[in-house]
Amino acid sequence: MRTCVSTYLITGASSGVGAALARRLASDGILLALVDRGPANDLDGVAEICRKSGATVLTAVLDVCDETRIAEFIERAAGMEGRLDFVFANAGIIPAAGDDVFTTTSARELMETNYFGAVNTLAPAARIMAIQGYGGLVAITSISALVATHGSASYSASKAALMMWTDSLRLSLRGTNVSVTNVVLGFVDTPMTHGIAHAERLWIDSGVASRQIIKAARRGVAIASVPSLRNYPWWFLRGSPHAVRSALLARAYRHFH
Numbered sequence: 001m002r003t004c005v006s007t008y009l010i011t012g013a014s015s016g017v018g019a020a021l022a023r024r025l026a027s028d029g030i031l032l033a034l035v036d037r038g039p040a041n042d043l044d045g046v047a048e049i050c051r052k053s054g055a056t057v058l059t060a061v062l063d064v065c066d067e068t069r070i071a072e073f074i075e076r077a078a079g080m081e082g083r084l085d086f087v088f089a090n091a092g093i094i095p096a097a098g099d100d101v102f103t104t105t106s107a108r109e110l111m112e113t114n115y116f117g118a119v120n121t122l123a124p125a126a127r128i129m130a131i132q133g134y135g136g137l138v139a140i141t142s143i144s145a146l147v148a149t150h151g152s153a154s155y156s157a158s159k160a161a162l163m164m165w166t167d168s169l170r171l172s173l174r175g176t177n178v179s180v181t182n183v184v185l186g187f188v189d190t191p192m193t194h195g196i197a198h199a200e201r202l203w204i205d206s207g208v209a210s211r212q213i214i215k216a217a218r219r220g221v222a223i224a225s226v227p228s229l230r231n232y233p234w235w236f237l238r239g240s241p242h243a244v245r246s247a248l249l250a251r252a253y254r255h256f257h
Contacts, residue, residue: 005056005081009033009074011064011121012091014042017140017188020210021088026050026057033077035070035091037063064091064117071124078128086136086217087125089118095155107154114158119165126169129178136179138217139166143186143234147245170222179220183213186231204230 012018014036036043040061047057062069078084092114129135145159170180188209204227216224225231
Protein backbone atom coordinates (compact mmCIF):
# COMPACT_ATOMS: atom_id res chain seq x y z
CA MET A 1 0.00 0.00 0.00
CA ARG A 2 1.28 3.44 -0.94
CA THR A 3 2.14 5.67 2.03
CA CYS A 4 0.16 8.90 2.24
CA VAL A 5 2.58 11.81 1.97
CA SER A 6 1.82 15.22 3.47
CA THR A 7 2.90 18.27 1.47
CA TYR A 8 4.30 21.40 3.09
CA LEU A 9 5.32 24.49 1.11
CA ILE A 10 7.61 27.18 2.55
CA THR A 11 8.72 30.44 0.97
CA GLY A 12 11.88 32.22 2.06
CA ALA A 13 13.26 28.78 2.86
CA SER A 14 17.00 29.23 2.37
CA SER A 15 17.75 30.87 5.73
CA GLY A 16 16.35 32.12 9.02
CA VAL A 17 12.87 31.06 10.06
CA GLY A 18 12.07 29.47 6.68
CA ALA A 19 15.09 27.18 6.84
CA ALA A 20 14.32 26.33 10.48
CA LEU A 21 10.74 25.39 9.54
CA ALA A 22 12.02 23.14 6.76
CA ARG A 23 14.54 21.39 8.99
CA ARG A 24 11.99 20.82 11.76
CA LEU A 25 9.33 19.45 9.38
CA ALA A 26 11.67 17.18 7.46
CA SER A 27 10.97 13.50 8.08
CA ASP A 28 9.80 10.34 6.35
CA GLY A 29 6.40 10.77 4.73
CA ILE A 30 6.84 14.49 4.15
CA LEU A 31 7.13 16.33 0.83
CA LEU A 32 8.75 19.71 1.31
CA ALA A 33 8.35 22.29 -1.45
CA LEU A 34 10.93 24.98 -0.74
CA VAL A 35 11.06 28.39 -2.42
CA ASP A 36 13.58 31.20 -2.24
CA ARG A 37 14.81 33.85 -4.62
CA GLY A 38 18.40 32.79 -4.08
CA PRO A 39 21.23 32.27 -4.03
CA ALA A 40 20.56 28.73 -5.18
CA ASN A 41 23.43 27.25 -3.15
CA ASP A 42 21.80 28.28 0.12
CA LEU A 43 18.48 26.69 -0.83
CA ASP A 44 20.25 23.55 -2.03
CA GLY A 45 22.03 23.30 1.32
CA VAL A 46 18.77 23.37 3.25
CA ALA A 47 17.22 20.87 0.84
CA GLU A 48 20.11 18.44 1.34
CA ILE A 49 19.75 18.58 5.13
CA CYS A 50 16.02 17.86 4.79
CA ARG A 51 16.62 14.93 2.45
CA LYS A 52 19.02 13.40 4.98
CA SER A 53 16.17 13.55 7.50
CA GLY A 54 14.01 11.47 5.16
CA ALA A 55 11.93 14.11 3.41
CA THR A 56 11.25 14.29 -0.30
CA VAL A 57 12.24 17.80 -1.36
CA LEU A 58 11.19 19.94 -4.31
CA THR A 59 12.90 23.31 -4.72
CA ALA A 60 12.46 26.41 -6.85
CA VAL A 61 14.60 29.52 -7.08
CA LEU A 62 12.06 32.25 -7.76
CA ASP A 63 10.79 35.54 -6.41
CA VAL A 64 7.37 35.46 -4.75
CA CYS A 65 6.70 38.80 -6.47
CA ASP A 66 6.38 36.78 -9.70
CA GLU A 67 2.70 35.85 -9.42
CA THR A 68 2.71 33.42 -12.33
CA ARG A 69 5.79 31.45 -11.33
CA ILE A 70 4.85 31.02 -7.68
CA ALA A 71 1.33 29.90 -8.64
CA GLU A 72 2.77 27.37 -11.10
CA PHE A 73 5.14 26.02 -8.44
CA ILE A 74 2.31 25.65 -5.92
CA GLU A 75 0.26 23.72 -8.51
CA ARG A 76 3.25 21.50 -9.22
CA ALA A 77 3.87 20.80 -5.53
CA ALA A 78 0.21 20.02 -4.88
CA GLY A 79 0.10 17.72 -7.90
CA MET A 80 3.04 15.55 -6.84
CA GLU A 81 1.10 13.77 -4.09
CA GLY A 82 -2.37 15.05 -4.93
CA ARG A 83 -2.58 17.19 -1.80
CA LEU A 84 -1.41 20.42 -0.19
CA ASP A 85 -1.44 20.33 3.60
CA PHE A 86 0.27 23.51 4.79
CA VAL A 87 1.68 26.62 3.16
CA PHE A 88 3.96 28.97 5.08
CA ALA A 89 4.18 32.42 3.45
CA ASN A 90 7.42 33.35 5.15
CA ALA A 91 9.40 35.28 2.51
CA GLY A 92 9.98 38.87 3.51
CA ILE A 93 12.44 41.75 3.58
CA ILE A 94 13.19 44.62 5.95
CA PRO A 95 14.13 48.19 4.97
CA ALA A 96 17.69 49.38 4.77
CA ALA A 97 18.64 51.61 7.70
CA GLY A 98 17.47 55.16 7.12
CA ASP A 99 15.63 54.27 3.91
CA ASP A 100 12.03 53.87 4.92
CA VAL A 101 9.87 56.84 5.88
CA PHE A 102 10.90 59.35 3.24
CA THR A 103 11.29 57.16 0.14
CA THR A 104 8.55 55.78 -2.08
CA THR A 105 11.04 53.30 -3.54
CA SER A 106 11.40 51.53 -0.19
CA ALA A 107 7.63 51.56 0.34
CA ARG A 108 6.95 49.90 -3.01
CA GLU A 109 9.68 47.29 -2.58
CA LEU A 110 8.49 46.27 0.87
CA MET A 111 4.85 46.13 -0.18
CA GLU A 112 5.68 44.06 -3.27
CA THR A 113 7.51 41.39 -1.28
CA ASN A 114 5.93 41.41 2.17
CA TYR A 115 2.33 41.93 1.09
CA PHE A 116 1.85 41.04 -2.57
CA GLY A 117 4.43 38.24 -2.39
CA ALA A 118 2.48 36.63 0.45
CA VAL A 119 -0.83 37.15 -1.34
CA ASN A 120 0.67 35.62 -4.49
CA THR A 121 1.51 32.57 -2.37
CA LEU A 122 -1.58 32.21 -0.23
CA ALA A 123 -4.30 32.95 -2.80
CA PRO A 124 -3.60 30.03 -5.19
CA ALA A 125 -2.96 27.73 -2.22
CA ALA A 126 -6.32 28.75 -0.72
CA ARG A 127 -8.11 27.81 -3.93
CA ILE A 128 -6.50 24.36 -3.94
CA MET A 129 -7.24 23.74 -0.27
CA ALA A 130 -10.85 24.91 -0.54
CA ILE A 131 -11.42 22.34 -3.30
CA GLN A 132 -9.69 19.48 -1.46
CA GLY A 133 -11.52 20.36 1.76
CA TYR A 134 -8.64 20.78 4.20
CA GLY A 135 -5.32 22.52 4.74
CA GLY A 136 -3.57 25.24 6.67
CA LEU A 137 -2.43 28.64 5.44
CA VAL A 138 0.19 30.44 7.52
CA ALA A 139 1.15 34.10 7.05
CA ILE A 140 4.26 35.35 8.83
CA THR A 141 3.46 38.91 9.83
CA SER A 142 5.20 40.91 12.55
CA ILE A 143 4.91 42.83 15.78
CA SER A 144 5.57 45.83 13.52
CA ALA A 145 2.03 45.32 12.22
CA LEU A 146 0.78 46.03 15.74
CA VAL A 147 2.68 49.26 16.37
CA ALA A 148 4.57 51.50 13.96
CA THR A 149 7.92 52.69 15.35
CA HIS A 150 10.62 55.08 14.17
CA GLY A 151 11.86 54.08 10.72
CA SER A 152 9.34 51.29 10.25
CA ALA A 153 6.57 53.06 8.30
CA SER A 154 6.72 51.00 5.11
CA TYR A 155 7.61 47.73 6.83
CA SER A 156 4.78 48.14 9.35
CA ALA A 157 2.36 49.05 6.57
CA SER A 158 3.28 45.96 4.52
CA LYS A 159 2.83 43.59 7.46
CA ALA A 160 -0.36 45.28 8.67
CA ALA A 161 -1.82 44.97 5.18
CA LEU A 162 -1.04 41.24 5.20
CA MET A 163 -2.63 40.89 8.63
CA MET A 164 -5.88 42.48 7.41
CA TRP A 165 -5.87 40.42 4.21
CA THR A 166 -5.50 37.14 6.11
CA ASP A 167 -8.27 38.15 8.52
CA SER A 168 -10.60 38.62 5.55
CA LEU A 169 -9.39 35.41 3.88
CA ARG A 170 -10.22 33.49 7.06
CA LEU A 171 -13.80 34.71 6.84
CA SER A 172 -14.03 33.75 3.18
CA LEU A 173 -12.83 30.21 3.96
CA ARG A 174 -15.30 29.49 6.75
CA GLY A 175 -16.89 26.10 6.28
CA THR A 176 -14.10 24.76 4.05
CA ASN A 177 -12.00 23.13 6.81
CA VAL A 178 -9.08 25.36 5.78
CA SER A 179 -7.40 27.26 8.63
CA VAL A 180 -5.64 30.62 8.31
CA THR A 181 -3.01 31.37 10.94
CA ASN A 182 -1.48 34.81 11.29
CA VAL A 183 1.89 34.49 13.04
CA VAL A 184 2.71 37.79 14.71
CA LEU A 185 6.47 37.28 14.81
CA GLY A 186 8.75 39.10 17.20
CA PHE A 187 12.52 39.19 17.11
CA VAL A 188 14.26 36.01 15.99
CA ASP A 189 17.99 35.38 15.69
CA THR A 190 18.31 35.47 11.89
CA PRO A 191 20.56 37.32 9.41
CA MET A 192 17.77 39.89 8.94
CA THR A 193 17.90 41.05 12.55
CA HIS A 194 21.65 41.04 13.14
CA GLY A 195 22.92 44.50 14.00
CA ILE A 196 19.59 45.72 15.40
CA ALA A 197 20.43 46.55 19.01
CA HIS A 198 17.01 46.15 20.60
CA ALA A 199 16.32 43.00 18.57
CA GLU A 200 19.39 41.28 19.94
CA ARG A 201 18.14 41.85 23.49
CA LEU A 202 14.77 40.28 22.81
CA TRP A 203 15.24 37.63 20.14
CA ILE A 204 14.79 33.88 20.36
CA ASP A 205 16.48 31.10 18.42
CA SER A 206 15.00 30.34 14.98
CA GLY A 207 14.55 26.72 15.99
CA VAL A 208 12.40 27.72 18.96
CA ALA A 209 10.38 30.05 16.74
CA SER A 210 9.83 27.34 14.13
CA ARG A 211 8.55 24.91 16.76
CA GLN A 212 6.02 27.44 18.04
CA ILE A 213 4.90 28.36 14.51
CA ILE A 214 4.34 24.74 13.48
CA LYS A 215 2.41 24.02 16.68
CA ALA A 216 0.12 27.00 16.05
CA ALA A 217 -0.37 26.04 12.39
CA ARG A 218 -1.34 22.47 13.23
CA ARG A 219 -3.78 23.70 15.87
CA GLY A 220 -5.26 26.08 13.32
CA VAL A 221 -5.26 29.08 15.65
CA ALA A 222 -6.16 32.41 14.08
CA ILE A 223 -3.49 34.54 15.78
CA ALA A 224 -0.20 33.19 17.14
CA SER A 225 2.17 35.56 18.91
CA VAL A 226 5.73 34.19 18.65
CA PRO A 227 7.38 34.46 21.13
CA SER A 228 4.33 35.12 23.26
CA LEU A 229 5.80 36.67 26.42
CA ARG A 230 8.47 38.75 24.71
CA ASN A 231 5.89 40.18 22.33
CA TYR A 232 3.71 41.39 25.20
CA PRO A 233 5.01 45.00 25.16
CA TRP A 234 3.81 45.43 21.55
CA TRP A 235 0.35 44.10 22.37
CA PHE A 236 0.25 46.46 25.37
CA LEU A 237 1.26 49.43 23.20
CA ARG A 238 -1.32 48.49 20.57
CA GLY A 239 -4.09 48.76 23.15
CA SER A 240 -2.76 51.95 24.78
CA PRO A 241 -4.08 55.47 24.13
CA HIS A 242 -2.17 57.20 21.35
CA ALA A 243 -0.57 59.79 23.65
CA VAL A 244 0.75 57.07 25.97
CA ARG A 245 1.99 54.97 23.08
CA SER A 246 3.79 57.92 21.46
CA ALA A 247 5.50 58.92 24.70
CA LEU A 248 6.71 55.40 25.42
CA LEU A 249 7.98 54.89 21.87
CA ALA A 250 9.82 58.22 21.93
CA ARG A 251 11.52 57.24 25.18
CA ALA A 252 12.47 53.83 23.78
CA TYR A 253 13.89 55.46 20.65
CA ARG A 254 16.11 57.76 22.71
CA HIS A 255 17.26 54.83 24.84
CA PHE A 256 18.36 52.66 21.91
CA HIS A 257 19.84 55.51 19.87
